[in-house]
Amino acid sequence: MSVDPKRAALRKILIVGAGQAGLQLALGLQSHGYDVTVMSNRTADEIRTGRVMSTQCMFATALQHERDLGLNFWEDQAPRIEGLGVSVSAPDAGRAIDWVGRLRGHAQSVDQRVKMAGWMETFTERGGKLVIHGVAVSDLDYFARAYDLVLVAAGKGEIVSMFRRDAARSPYDAPQRALAVSYVHGLGPRPEHPDFLAVRCNLVPGVGELFVMPTLTTSGPADILFWEGVPGGPVDVFQGIKDPAEHLRLTLELMRRFVPWEYDRARSVELTDAGGTLAGRYAPTVRRPIGELPSGGLVLGVADVVVANDPITGQGSNNAAKCAASYLASIVERGAEPFDRDWMQSAFDRYWNHAAPVTKWTNAMLAPPPEHVLGLIGAAGGLQPVADRFANGFDDPADYERWFFDPELAGAYLAEVQAAAGPAA
Structure with missing residues (x-):
């Protein structure tokens, strides 16, 4: 070119x-x-x-x-993200599903x-x-x-x-999630993989999602706590909150209530700066x-x-x-x-x-997952190739067309992975 x-x-x-x-x-x-x-x-x-x-x-x-383009100025400073994990909460606030997939090429957030x-x-x-x-x-x-x-x-x-x-091309005419972001210092490691960093996706059925990701901010390495709440649900409480400290307090209280495994490593976090919070919503x-x-x-x-x-x-x-x-x-x-x-x-x-x-x-x-998708997410907990493929789809979303959306393709893919894994799987 x-x-x-x-x-x-x-x-x-x-x-x-x-x-x-x-x-x-x-x-x-x-x-x-x-x-x-x-x-x-x-x-x-x-x-x-x-x-x-x-x-x-x-x-x-x-x-x-x-x-x-030679624009990767912060690549040596930003945390290297080598995995992407999914946890799904159970009715007792425990984890019904918990796994992490490894990325073929690292991700970063600046x-x-x-x-x-x-x-x-x-x-x-x-x-x-x-x-x-x-x-x-x-x-x-x-x-x-x-x-x-x-x-x-x-x-x-x-x-x-x-x-x-x-x-x-726009099936939604209203926001599907209420968004709330906090940039923090002091987050502890996930004990399941203390030797590498991963973005963690925590799914709370009917309530929303909490994402936790390492980042590089104005004050150095940090983490982002990001709630996506179903509008009108218990996480949709950030509208009108102007005080950053109150924003973080609400973030942590919701973590304690819905994703206590993440709250356990966030008890001592502090905002990176007074501008480290954000809330809003928009229609896709x-x-x-x-x-x-x-x-x-x-x-x-x-x-x-x-x-x-x-x-x-x-x-x-x-x-x-x-x-x-x-x-x-x-x-x-x-x-x-x-x-x-x-x-x-x-x-x-x-x-x-x-x-x-x-x-x-x-x-x-954004929609409630169909049965076969729930099956795929559940199977990834025992089949590492499934977890890895899901994680790498974040880099190449076109791959989901080949195994994720269609129940027959999903079933054939799972059968193939299970056969390769052998009877123990």
Whole structure:
């Protein structure tokens, strides 16, 4: 994938939004010689000292996209995540299921306050134009005439309304989980695997999920405690909580009540900083990729602007990295041809090949699991290949299509693994 640097420099591209996708794409285009401008509503310092923005855990493929661009600045500092475990609570608050799968390639989480501030500074150091300004639809009308291509990578605010909801790909029209995040220091190890780090997914039927993941934050290595509560249920209690200490107290109280095995190692945790909590909810939505401006100009939506999945499967930052890599390839391959409507649609369709399996899997995990899925999750406790395959699906969600969704495929896969394991299994 190459482009004539002189020709690329003549092409002016504007990216609105300075998150994982926007900055990764901007830095990638910059490396190919494009004239790139990024617009952000916050400076690097404001991001670095602000509130946490996400619960990002990036798996091997997404991390490789960063390495390919030389943007893996924190790889030696961030905790190496080598497994992904699942626990399912029993009615007596014990564990009906508990296992961990090993990842083929390690995962990592870097607080977006660290990464986005660092990438933003790198972009400007390399000569990129950074404009600190909130953007309205009326602004985009002007920019669409001034730039060869305008990409919208800011997933919140007025400009998202330009991208119409794709009802055929959006089965939910309301939030399916209430989200509550705490970044903490002082979490103890899981005694089941003290020799390696894993993301832990704790499923509480009818109540929600607690995710625990190692991360790197502004104050060094830490852990994220992340509740996903069924709306209206006992975990849906964080709305309106402004005090970070109260947010953490509620987090721990719910852990003590529903996942005591995780609470046992969290008794002494403290928030990493005053900005280390986050709460909210949103409806998982796929949108049409092309925004039409009043003047007739067109802009292309990026990552969660057009594909916003619930974080229950931890795919947000992975999708963003894959979208940025896909769009970078589509832009470079376009050469000097216009970025017209047909090209915009084809660029999104190319990314949708990655995002469609993620969307199907994520939406399925938000619903009560069918009998055969319960069987797979249960069998993983005694069949390590099943646990490992489930864990590695977080890196390659397309694999679930081959064994997870269909009861017959699931049954055939389990029979194959059991036969290979022998009579003891």
